[in-house]
Amino acid sequence: MNCEPLKAQLVDYLSRQLTAAEHAALTAHLAGCAECREELQAMERVWHTLGQAPVPEPGPQARPAFYAMLATFKDELETTPDYSLQGLWLRLRAWSIPRPALRLAYSLCLLGVGVLGGYWLNSGSKTAAADQQQLAALAAQVGEMRQVMLLSLIDNPSATERLRAVGYTKELPDPNSKVVNALLSTLNHDDNVNVRLATLEALTPLAQADATVRLGLVHALAQQDSPLVQAALADAMVQLQERRSVPPLRRLLKQENLDNMVKSKIEQSIQTLSDGPPAAPATPQRHDQTQFSPQPARAALAV
Amino acid sequence: METTSDEALMAAVRADDLDQLVPLFERYHGPLFNYLTRLTNDRETSEDLTQTVFERILKYRGSYQPTQPFKAWVYQMARNVHADYWQRQQKVRAADVDVAEVERTGGLRGAAFSQMRVNNHHDDLHEALDMLTVPQREILVLNRFQGFGYEEIGKLLGCTAEAARVKAHRALQALRKIYFAN
16 A cells, blocks of 8 residues: 555644544554654654743843834834924924023014014115116027028018018017118019019008118019019008109119009009098198108118 | 724834834733744843834834734744854854854754753754754744734745644654654
């Protein structure tokens, strides 16, 4: 008979970990197998010897050593700063500060807050003014940058970029003579009709206040060959009530290849300019012109 | 205090209530010392190692999961402490060839230096235990002295309960052979 699987159960037999059925089977086997009985006896001796071995007890110094270590850990835990609000508050509470000192500290704090507040209120207006100045300086800088960008973009080979550059003039608060010259030269020499139209559109509002621009527009009449720009210029002249544009307009009429539409448009413009607008009386118109009179004189000299 | 479970106490320790370790120390330092003494066969070392176990419990209290049985956790820790000690010891032995020579040839002579030998009878038993491999000795100690069931031993050693049972049986047979050969 194969005893090996039963031998494996001997340990459990000794430690009483067998089930009732296993126990019965093993006892039955042991009754008939001398070899296994011998094995069990030997195992039993070892098992009991092991059981009789004295249980080692920890020495008396184990407990004090443990408490000492525990105390060290507790100290560490307490000294480790607790950065939570509650921990801070507890540590503040734990401080034993004499009452007068505490009151003194409070009053000093209040005084400090008052002084700081007063100082801040006083200096507030100054800083606001300084802020305004800074803002103005910044705005001026931005304007300058726009001008520089415009001047560099207006020579760009791409028509889109040139259109963009012309568009920038609308955002400039008061374009200087450099910008105006650049725009006028674009109006006269740009290859692209769209760019020229956009330039004219940008120049017209400037012409209201600047005589140089008016004069430039009058001179531009002779340079244009595109019917669209010619018509737009004629419109602008009417809008500006610029009488000086009548001779160049007449000269334009004499051109042979002039578009019929443009022709009638120019004739109409000359008519309007010579008669003055029907709604406005003649004298205020004169008055209107004299209002700008110092500027055209100067502008004419400059041109 | 007596009725509070190990796990509840350890959970409190984990939450920085370090005083709750005291009842756990009272419950476990005897068995742990016992376990380590039977593994190392050296009282002084075992006292140090037991202290180290409790130190590690405090140090790594944050790693304790309240769902796991404290007993298994603490014995796992004791096993690791012993394994570390064993490795250090191996290095020392490798450095000192003479000592290693003595250990290998005259096992019984070491008895003269051991404080815990009470009489010859037990001397022999401990010599025999010493000659087992560490895993064999450990499983016998856990089974016979620490009252661990096979299920618990399996969990601790990372094997099935059945494997733990077979290992325990083989360890006892090995011990028997050594013991009766002397």
